[in-house]
Amino acid sequence: MVIEIPELFSAPEVREFRKALESADWTDGRVTAGYRAAQVKENEQLPLDHPLAKELAARVTARLMQTPLFIAAALPSRVLQPRFSRYDGRGHYGNHVDNAIFPIPGTGEHLRSDISSTLFLSDPDEYDGGELAIEDMFGTHTVKLPAGHLIVYPGSSLHRVAPVTRGTRFVSFFWTQSFVAAPERRRLLLELDGAIQSVATDHPEHGSVDTLTQVYHNLLRQWSAT
Known part of the structure; x- marks a missing residue:
């Protein structure tokens, strides 16, 4: 399940991030990759213990916890500290999981x-370039979103970043442990949640709203791990 969350941050907020990131000290991104991933990775990252990395990561995490679509789609138990990377001069990240x-x-x-x-x-x-390509059972999703937008996808997906041939690509990236590990179950819960909201909007007094809500929470209770 690949989900776009638009405007997690506004344009002025992104400009604040960028102003800080453009003057930061960056390191070789391969130091945080696994053995195989390091063979196909060429980018730079902000060190995790850098004060700016911690400050911006805290802002990202706080915003995620205020974003209903992220919460509904991810059912987050824990979010690893967001990281920051930049790609330029043909920087890329080949196929990896x-x-x-x-x-x-x-x-x-x-x-x-x-x-x-x-x-x-x-x-x-x-x-130019720098598209994120995510492979799943439905094919390849090629993603290049406006600044401030977020893409969410299964951690099990094979994915890659095409070489950047002009300019600089700045991103933040992170991983989430969900209360519901199975992606197909998260998809069902997200679809059910959306249906409940639609029925509640169109027919707020209908008894099915309570019944569907009961089903949602009982499935979540059955499928979740804490």
Whole structure:
């Protein structure tokens, strides 16, 4: 399930992010990749312990928790600290699948990467190339969104970033552990949630709203893990 969440951040907010990121100190992005992924990765990342990385990551995480579509689609249990990367000078990231398990820095705990997300911080006309291609059972989804928009997709997906041939591509990316690990179950719950909201809007007094809500929460209770 690939879901676009538009305008997670407004244009003025993105400009704030960009102004800070453009003057930051970046490091080789391969240091955070697994063995196979490092062979096909060429970009730069902001170190996780950089004060700016922590500040911007906190803003991203806080906004996610205020975004109903993200909550409904991801059913987030935990979100790993968002990271920031930039691609230029033919920077790219070849076909890879994200690690299934990530350590949570400073805690001794781990997070299962049920869901991958990319927040675009450059507009499409600012760079050539750099498309995010996500493969799933329905084919390949090619994604290049306006700055401030978020794409959410299964962490199990094979995906890649095409070489950037002009300009600079800034993004934030992160992983979410969901209360519901199975993507097909998350899809059903999201569709049911949407149907409940539609019925509640069109027929707010109809008894089926309560029945459907009961079904939703009982499925969530049955399928979730805490």
